[in-house]
Amino acid sequence: MMRTVPTRHHHIADDLRHQITTGHLKPGERLPSETGLADRYKVSTATLRSALAVLQGEGLVEKLHGKGNFVRRPLRRIMYVGGWGTLDPWTAAEAALRVTVRTATVQADGHLTTLLRVPTGSPLAEFLCISHEGESPHGLARIYIPRDLAPAGVLDDESPGPEAVKRFAVLSSPPAAVRETVCARPPTPDESSTLRTNSATPVLAITRIATDSNGRVVEAALLVFPGDRADAVFTTHHTLEERQPSA
Structure with a gap:
C-alpha cells in the first residue's frame, strides 16, 4: 500500500x-x-x-x-429559517449583523422571466443585500419583485439606510404560498469574491418564490450562504380540522 x-x-x-x-x-x-x-x-x-x-x-x-x-476570526454558524419572513433571512434582529442594500429598477430577461412568470422587458424592483458580521460577509441575497409591488419610497433612496431596510422587511401581508429550492453548488467568481470564500468551497443556494392567492409571483429571492457554516431549517405545521359535533 x-x-x-x-x-x-x-x-x-x-x-x-x-x-x-x-x-x-x-x-x-x-x-x-x-x-x-x-x-x-x-x-x-x-x-x-x-x-x-x-x-x-x-x-x-x-x-x-x-x-x-x-x-480569520471565528465565525458563528449561519441559520437560515425557511418560510416567509423578513428581508434579512439571516435574522435582522441580531445586533451584530449589518445589512447593506442597493436598489435598482431592472428589466426582466432570461432566468428572471421564468422565476417571476413575466414577459421579457417587464420592470422589476431589484434589491441586492449583503449581510456582514463585523467585517466578514455573512450572506448574499438578490431579491426581485414586480415594480408595481415595490414598497412606496424604497426605490427613491439612492443609498437605502436602516430605515429603508426596516420598511422593506415585510413587503405586505404573507403570500398564499412560498416555494424554496435548496442546493449546494460551486460559487460563481462574484459570489466567491463577495463572500470571501475559497472557490473550492460550495455555497448553500436557496431560491425562494412567493405567490399570492391568485398564483401571481410577488417575490423571487436568490439567497447564497457560505456552505461550510450554514444550516437551513424548515418547519412544517399541520392544520387540524375541527371536528363537527355529532348530531
Whole structure:
C-alpha cells in the first residue's frame, strides 16, 4: 500500500496551523507578507501560496485584496429559517449583523422571466443585500419583485439606510404560498469574491418564490450562504380540522 508523502507546502500549512490553533497567531492578526513568509520557509512564492490556500480552504486564513493574509476570526454558524419572513433571512434582529442594500429598477430577461412568470422587458424592483458580521460577509441575497409591488419610497433612496431596510422587511401581508429550492453548488467568481470564500468551497443556494392567492409571483429571492457554516431549517405545521359535533 502506497503512503502519500506530505509535500513542502503541507509542512508549511501544518506549521502555520499550529501557530494559529495554539494562539501564537491571534484572530484578526495580519500574517507577514507572502514574500517574507517564502523567505522564512526558504520556498518559492508559489509554494507558499499553495500552503496559504490550504489554510484558506479550512477557514483559518482569509486573504483581503490589497491588504494581505489575516488569521480569520471565528465565525458563528449561519441559520437560515425557511418560510416567509423578513428581508434579512439571516435574522435582522441580531445586533451584530449589518445589512447593506442597493436598489435598482431592472428589466426582466432570461432566468428572471421564468422565476417571476413575466414577459421579457417587464420592470422589476431589484434589491441586492449583503449581510456582514463585523467585517466578514455573512450572506448574499438578490431579491426581485414586480415594480408595481415595490414598497412606496424604497426605490427613491439612492443609498437605502436602516430605515429603508426596516420598511422593506415585510413587503405586505404573507403570500398564499412560498416555494424554496435548496442546493449546494460551486460559487460563481462574484459570489466567491463577495463572500470571501475559497472557490473550492460550495455555497448553500436557496431560491425562494412567493405567490399570492391568485398564483401571481410577488417575490423571487436568490439567497447564497457560505456552505461550510450554514444550516437551513424548515418547519412544517399541520392544520387540524375541527371536528363537527355529532348530531
